[in-house]
Amino acid sequence: MTNSIHDVDVLLVEDNPDDAGLVIRELKKINLGNSLYHLSDGAEALDFIFGRGEFSERKVEDKPKVILLDLKMPKVDGLEVLRTIRDDDRTKLIPVVVMTSSREEQDIIRSYSLGVNAYVVKPVGFDNFSKAVAELGMFWILVNQSPR
Amino acid sequence: MLLKDTPIRHKLMRAILLTSSAVLLITCSFYFAYEFFTFRNTSIRQLSILGEIIATNSTAAMAFDSREDANEILSALKAEPHIVAAILYDKEGNPFSNYPLSAKTTTVLSKSDFEERYSFEESYLVGFQPVIQGNKRLGTLYLKSDMGAMYERIRLYGIMAVIVTIISFLVAYFLSKNLQKSISKPILALAEISQAIAKRNDYSVRATKLGEDEIGLLTDAFNQMLEQIHTQNQEIQLFNKNLELKIKERTYELEIANKELEAFSYSVSHDLRAPLRSIDGYSRILIEDYGDKIDDEGKRTLQIIVKNALKMGYLIDDLLAFSRLGKQNVTKILLDMNAIAQRVTEEMVAQNYKTSEVTIEPLLSTKGDSSMLRQVMTNLISNALKYSTKKEKPVITIGSYHENDYDIFYVKDNGAGFDMKYYDKLFGVFQRLHSPSEFEGTGVGLALVHRIITKHGGKVWAEGKVNEGATFYFSLPVF
Numbered sequence: 001m002t003n004s005i006h007d008v009d010v011l012l013v014e015d016n017p018d019d020a021g022l023v024i025r026e027l028k029k030i031n032l033g034n035s036l037y038h039l040s041d042g043a044e045a046l047d048f049i050f051g052r053g054e055f056s057e058r059k060v061e062d063k064p065k066v067i068l069l070d071l072k073m074p075k076v077d078g079l080e081v082l083r084t085i086r087d088d089d090r091t092k093l094i095p096v097v098v099m100t101s102s103r104e105e106q107d108i109i110r111s112y113s114l115g116v117n118a119y120v121v122k123p124v125g126f127d128n129f130s131k132a133v134a135e136l137g138m139f140w141i142l143v144n145q146s147p148r
Numbered sequence: 149m150l151l152k153d154t155p156i157r158h159k160l161m162r163a164i165l166l167t168s169s170a171v172l173l174i175t176c177s178f179y180f181a182y183e184f185f186t187f188r189n190t191s192i193r194q195l196s197i198l199g200e201i202i203a204t205n206s207t208a209a210m211a212f213d214s215r216e217d218a219n220e221i222l223s224a225l226k227a228e229p230h231i232v233a234a235i236l237y238d239k240e241g242n243p244f245s246n247y248p249l250s251a252k253t254t255t256v257l258s259k260s261d262f263e264e265r266y267s268f269e270e271s272y273l274v275g276f277q278p279v280i281q282g283n284k285r286l287g288t289l290y291l292k293s294d295m296g297a298m299y300e301r302i303r304l305y306g307i308m309a310v311i312v313t314i315i316s317f318l319v320a321y322f323l324s325k326n327l328q329k330s331i332s333k334p335i336l337a338l339a340e341i342s343q344a345i346a347k348r349n350d351y352s353v354r355a356t357k358l359g360e361d362e363i364g365l366l367t368d369a370f371n372q373m374l375e376q377i378h379t380q381n382q383e384i385q386l387f388n389k390n391l392e393l394k395i396k397e398r399t400y401e402l403e404i405a406n407k408e409l410e411a412f413s414y415s416v417s418h419d420l421r422a423p424l425r426s427i428d429g430y431s432r433i434l435i436e437d438y439g440d441k442i443d444d445e446g447k448r449t450l451q452i453i454v455k456n457a458l459k460m461g462y463l464i465d466d467l468l469a470f471s472r473l474g475k476q477n478v479t480k481i482l483l484d485m486n487a488i489a490q491r492v493t494e495e496m497v498a499q500n501y502k503t504s505e506v507t508i509e510p511l512l513s514t515k516g517d518s519s520m521l522r523q524v525m526t527n528l529i530s531n532a533l534k535y536s537t538k539k540e541k542p543v544i545t546i547g548s549y550h551e552n553d554y555d556i557f558y559v560k561d562n563g564a565g566f567d568m569k570y571y572d573k574l575f576g577v578f579q580r581l582h583s584p585s586e587f588e589g590t591g592v593g594l595a596l597v598h599r600i601i602t603k604h605g606g607k608v609w610a611e612g613k614v615n616e617g618a619t620f621y622f623s624l625p626v627f
Binding site: 016018019021022025101122123124125126127129130 | 433
C-alpha cells in the first residue's frame with residue numbers, strides 16, 4: 001500500500017482486510033501496487049474522494065482511475081458511496097467496479113441503476129479470484145481510458 | 149295425470165264430490181227401489197180394493213143374473229183409466245159381463261182362478277176376485293190393469309232424481325271448493341314458502357301457522373327446522389370468518405418466517421463465503437511464497453486445506469440453491485423435453501465427461517417449470533455421467549412414457565449403481581451412498597430433484613444394482 005494519498009490510480013474500498021490483502025497482492029504482481037490506496041469503510045472513502053476530514057489535503061480533481069468498491073461495509077455501505085459519487089458533477093464520471101460476494105439479482109440491479117461500470121462477484125477459489133483481479137487491474141488501469 | 153300427482157285442491161274436491169255423488173246415488177237407488185216395490189204393493193192393494201168393491205156391488209146383479217146391471221157396474225170402471233179389462237164370470241166360470249163392452253171374450257175360467265189372486269203377468273196387473281154373497285159363490289171378477297201409473301211415477305221420480313242430483317252436485321261442488329280451502333290453504337302456503345326458500349336460500353323467513361291441527365304441527369316443525377338451519381348457517385359463517393382470520397394470521401407468520409429465511413440465506417451467501425476465500429487464498433500464497441521452504445508433506449497439507457475450502461464453497465452454493473427453491477413458485481408451461489435433454493447433455497459432455505454414449509429417445513412434451521426441470525435433468529444426467537466414469541463403455545439412456553395420467557421420464561446408466569438396501573438415503577439432503585474418494589459430490593443434487601418434482605405434484609424413484617447401473621425416474625402429472 002502506497003503512502004501517498006495523491007495520484008492514486010486504484011482506490012480499493014474493502015472492509016475485509018484479508019480480501020484486501022489478496023487484491024493488493026495480485027495488483028502488486030502486475031505492478032499496479034504502487035498507485036493503490038486501501039480504505040476500510042464507505043465514510044473514509046467519501047472523505048478521501050471529496051478531500052475532507054482526514055484527507056482534506058486531497059483535491060477532488062485528483063480523481064482515481066478506478067474505484068474497486070465492496071458493497072457490504074459498516075457505516076456507509078457501497079451503494080451509498082456509489083450514489084454520492086454519482087450525484088456530484090465533479091466525481092460522477094469516475095469508473096466504479098463493484099467487487100462483492102453477493103450474486104443476488106437485487107444487488108446487481110441496484111448497482112447498475114446507480115450507474116456502476118462493472119459488477120464482479122468475488123469467487124471463492126483463489127486462482128479465479130487472482131485472475132479476476134489481474135484482469136480488472138489490467139483493463140481499468142492500462143486498457144481503459146478514464147476521464148481526467 | 150295420476151291421482152298422486154294432482155294438486156291437493158283437486159284431490160280434496162274430487163274426494164268430496166265423489167263421496168257426495170256416491171251417497172246420492174245410493175240414496176236415490178234405495179229410495180227408487182223402495183218406491184218401486186211400495187208402489188207395486190199399493191197398486192195391488194188398490195186393485196184388490198177395487199175388485200172387492202166391484203165384486204160386492206155386483207153380487208145383486210149376479211144373484212139376479214142381470215147382465216145389464218152387471219155391465220153397468222163394470223162400466224163404472226172407466227173412472228179408473230188404468231183398468232184395461234174386467235170380466236165377470238158366473239159360478240161356472242163362463243164370462244157373464246165384460247168391460248169394455250167391445251172386448252167380448254169367450255174364455256172359460258179355469259178352476260185355479262176361482263181363488264182370490266192378484267199378480268203381475270207380463271206388464272199387467274191381473275186379479276181374480278170371487279163374488280160372494282153370504283157363503284154362496286156367485287161368480288168371479290177378473291180385473292186387468294196396466295202399469296201406466298207406475299211407469300209415470302217412475303218417470304216422475306227419475307226426473308226428480310236427476311234434478312236433485314244436479315242441484316246436489318252443484319251445491320257439493322261449491323261447498324267442497326270452499327271447504328277444501330281450510331285444508332289445502334295452509335298446505336299450499338307451506339309448499340310455497342319452502343319453494344321460495346329453496347330458490348332464494350333465505351332461511352330467515354318463517355311459515356305462518358294457520359291452525360292447531362296437524363298442518364299447524366307441520367308448520368311448527370318446518371319453522372323449527374328453518375330456525376336450526378338459519379342458526380347453523382350463521383355459526384358456519386362465523387366459523388369461516390374465524391378461520392379466515394386464523395389463516396391471515398398464519399400467512400402473516402409464514403411470511404415473516406420466509407423473510408427471515410431469506411435474510412438468513414442472504415447472509416449465508418456472503419458472510420460464509422468470505423472466510424473461505426481467505427483460507428483458500430492465503431494457503432496458496434503460502435505455497436507460492438514459501439513453497440521452497442516447505443517440504444512435500446507440508447505442501448500436501450496445504451492442498452488439503454485449499455481443497456476443503458473449495459468444497460465448502462460448493463456445499464454452500466448447493467445448500468443455497470436448495471433453500472432458495474423453497475420460496476420459488478412453479479410456473480407451468482408446455483416444455484419440449486427433447487430440447488432440454490439435448491442441451492443439458494451437450495453441456496455436460498462438453499464439460500468434463502469423456503466419451504459416453506448418450507441416447508435420448510423421443511421424449512413426451514409435458515407441463516412444468518422450465519428452469520426447475522432443466523435443473524432436474526442437469527442433476528440426473530450429470531449424475532449418470534459422473535457415476536459411469538469408471539466403466540469402460542458408459543451407456544446412458546434418457547426416455548419417457550405415459551402411464552395413468554402421468555408423464556414419466558427416466559435416466560438410465562450402466563455405471564456404479566447403488567445398493568437398494570440404502571434406497572431410503574438416496575434422496576436425503578447431504579446423504580451419499582459413495583465416498584468422496586470414489587465419486588465427488590455434495591449429496592444435494594438428488595434432494596434438489598426430489599424437492600422440485602414434489603413441488604410439481606409428481607414422484608421420484610429409482611432402481612439400482614451395485615456395479616450394474618441405475619435408473620432414475622420422475623413423474624409429472626398431466627394437468
